[in-house]
Amino acid sequence: MDLSKPLAFRMRPKSLEEYVGQEHILGKDKILYRTIKADRLSSVILWGPPGCGKTSLARVISETTKYKFTKINAVTAGVSDIKNAIIEASNLMLNPTGKCILFIDEIHRFNKLQQDALLPYVEDGTVILIGATTENPYFEVNKALISRSMVVKLEPLTTQNIYEVLKRALTAEEGLGSYRIKIEDETLRKIAEVSGGDVRTALNGLEIAVLTTKVSADGAIEITSQIARDSVQNRKAIFDKNGDSHYDNISAFIKSMRGTDPDATVFYLARALNGGEDPMFLARRIVICASEDVGMANPNALVVANSAMQAVHMVGMPEARIILAEAAIYVATSPKSNASYLAINQALEDVKNKNTGEVPMHIRNAPHEGMEQFGYHGGYQYPHDFPGHYVEQQYLPDEMLGTKYYVKDETIKE
Numbered sequence: 001m002d003l004s005k006p007l008a009f010r011m012r013p014k015s016l017e018e019y020v021g022q023e024h025i026l027g028k029d030k031i032l033y034r035t036i037k038a039d040r041l042s043s044v045i046l047w048g049p050p051g052c053g054k055t056s057l058a059r060v061i062s063e064t065t066k067y068k069f070t071k072i073n074a075v076t077a078g079v080s081d082i083k084n085a086i087i088e089a090s091n092l093m094l095n096p097t098g099k100c101i102l103f104i105d106e107i108h109r110f111n112k113l114q115q116d117a118l119l120p121y122v123e124d125g126t127v128i129l130i131g132a133t134t135e136n137p138y139f140e141v142n143k144a145l146i147s148r149s150m151v152v153k154l155e156p157l158t159t160q161n162i163y164e165v166l167k168r169a170l171t172a173e174e175g176l177g178s179y180r181i182k183i184e185d186e187t188l189r190k191i192a193e194v195s196g197g198d199v200r201t202a203l204n205g206l207e208i209a210v211l212t213t214k215v216s217a218d219g220a221i222e223i224t225s226q227i228a229r230d231s232v233q234n235r236k237a238i239f240d241k242n243g244d245s246h247y248d249n250i251s252a253f254i255k256s257m258r259g260t261d262p263d264a265t266v267f268y269l270a271r272a273l274n275g276g277e278d279p280m281f282l283a284r285r286i287v288i289c290a291s292e293d294v295g296m297a298n299p300n301a302l303v304v305a306n307s308a309m310q311a312v313h314m315v316g317m318p319e320a321r322i323i324l325a326e327a328a329i330y331v332a333t334s335p336k337s338n339a340s341y342l343a344i345n346q347a348l349e350d351v352k353n354k355n356t357g358e359v360p361m362h363i364r365n366a367p368h369e370g371m372e373q374f375g376y377h378g379g380y381q382y383p384h385d386f387p388g389h390y391v392e393q394q395y396l397p398d399e400m401l402g403t404k405y406y407v408k409d410e411t412i413k414e
Contacts, residue, residue, distance in 0.1 A: 007207035008200045010174045011165060012056045014063055020199075021053060021161040025152055032152060039065050043122055043129040045107070045137045045146065048154030051198030054132040057154075058103045067128065068100040074109040079117045086121050099126055107131035108140035115142040122148050156197025163192040165199050166206055176210055183223040191228050205232030246277070253328075254285055258293040262332040269321075269328055279320045283309035286327050290334075297337035297409065304330050343405040350403070357397030 013019040016026065016036060025032045035041045041061065046054040062069040070085045082102075089100035102118075104110070121127040122145065129149060133140060137151055166188050169175035188206075195202035209223045209231035216222060249271050256264035272282055283305075290305035308327030312320040350356060366377035381391045396403060 006204065007169060007175060008203040011169050011172065011203055012059055014060070016060055016064075019053065019056065019060055020164050021157045022057075022154055024155070026057075032150075036061055036064060039067075041065070041101070041128060041130075043127075043145075043149040045129075045131045045133065045141060045149045045151045046154060047133055047135075047137050047151060049156050049197065050134055051195075051200040052154045052156055053199070054154060055105060058105075058130050058132065061101065061130065062103070065101055067097055068095045069103065070100055071103040071105070074104055074106045074114075077104070079114055082114070082117050086126060089126055099128065101128045101130060103130045103132070105132050106134075108133040108135040108137070112142065115145055119144055119148075157199050158197075159189065159192045162195055162197075162199050162202045163189050166192060166202055169203060169206065176207070179210055180220045181210060181223060182220050183228075184225070187223060187225045187228050190225060191232055194229075194232050201232065246275075249275070250277075250282075250285060253282075254289055257286070257289045257328060257332045258336065260332055260336065262329045265328050265332040266325055269324060273317075273321055273324075279312050279317055279324060280309070282324055283312045283327070286324070286331055290331050292341045293336050293338060294331055294334045295337045295340040297335035301331050301334045337409040339407055339409050342407070347405050350400070355399055357399035360394055360397060362393070363395060 016033065019026060024030070027033060032044075046057060048054055058071070062071075068089055070088070072081050072085070085100060085102050089095055090098060092098055107115075118127065118129060119142070122129050129145070131137070131141065131145075131149070137146060170181055170183070170188075171177050191202050191205055195205070205228070206223075209227050210221055212231070213221050213223060213227055249268055253265065253268035253272065256268055269282065273279070287302065287305040287309055290301040294301040305327050308323050311323045315323065361375040362377065362379040364376045366372050372378055381393050383389050383391050385391075394401070
């Protein structure tokens with residue numbers, strides 16, 4: 001083993017038995033485990049966040065398959081690289097099986113033309129495709145490729161999963177076994193915890209801690225909690241403001257406000273801000289929630305949300321976080337009513353799909369006196385001329401009489 005390579009590379013598993021995590025797809029009773037063991041794998045798309053083990057799983061497959069294994073990276077590869085892999089796979093002198101497993105890392109970076117170039121070879125079985133992506137493949141990968149592949153969702157590794165890998169790295173010959181390292185279990189678990197489910201981040205942090213700490217008089221390298229904290233990157237929630245997790249997080253943010261959970265609301269707001277989300281985007285979501293979900297139960301929520309959006313625009317970060325939190329908590333803790341939301345949706349549906357008739361003549365506009373002879377404005381009763389500023393008269397067209405759009409919630413006090 002070349003010890004000059006990064007620890008994260010050296011600690012990649014060589015077999016399924018060494019692979020840590022993803023028990024939901026690699027348990028011994030799971031189909032993916034069985035197909036890899038039997039070397040009967042069909043095309044598969046591995047979808048998951050960075051550092052969850054996609055490339056490691058592809059490497060395990062490369063160690064167990066009888067087929068030629070070729071790896072390319074979509075960032076640097078093109079159609080010519082795909083064709084070269086096909087030519088090599090089809091050469092029965094060099095490859096008696098006539099097939100190859102083609103691992104394409106970051107397959108979402110291939111454009112439509114490049115993805116289309118794979119189709120005929122995946123279709124006829126010349127290529128068993130393994131694609132790895134951090135993006136939602138249902139959005140980023142050719143639908144024809146998706147239909148010919150099994151999509152497997154990998155989850156972020158748990159703290160316990162990463163702790164196990166770190167523990168093994170301390171003693172493994174290919175890891176840090178040649179060093180005498182002193183580190184408390186609690187410190188090792190803290191490294192695992194702050195890595196945010198990314199085992200690569202955890203291993204890189206541990207390696208930096210070991211390589212940058214002086215050897216003590218007794219020949220040991222002691223990694224304190226402070227050294228570990230300085231060596232591991234600041235924890236980043238799994239969040240990509242342009243990717244799938246962006247939509248998951250904003251969905252959770254909105255649903256938490258709607259569900260009257262201020263703690264979850266602030267949590268998802270913090271995740272978004274920590275991930276670099278545009279504060280104005282978040283402010284607009286709060287305004288929408290104030291109107292759609294709070295509505296007539298507390299109309300002042302819209303005033304607060306709109307004022308917060310203007311303040312965020314004027315103040316900017318980092319102080320805007322306080323304004324956003326205040327507005328989001330106000331909306332989250334307000335009583336809720338979607339009566340206005342339902343009313344306008346139903347009215348729009350009727351306007352689009354029904355014969356809704358004409359505006360009654362008595363409430364039409366009559367800017368010129370001559371129009372009144374045709375019935376415009378005739379018979380209109382001015383509500384303020386009546387007790388309580390109200391008089392019963394027809395407002396809906398004849399065809400829509402009796403229709404109810406706004407149904408007042410019992411929670412609304414007017």
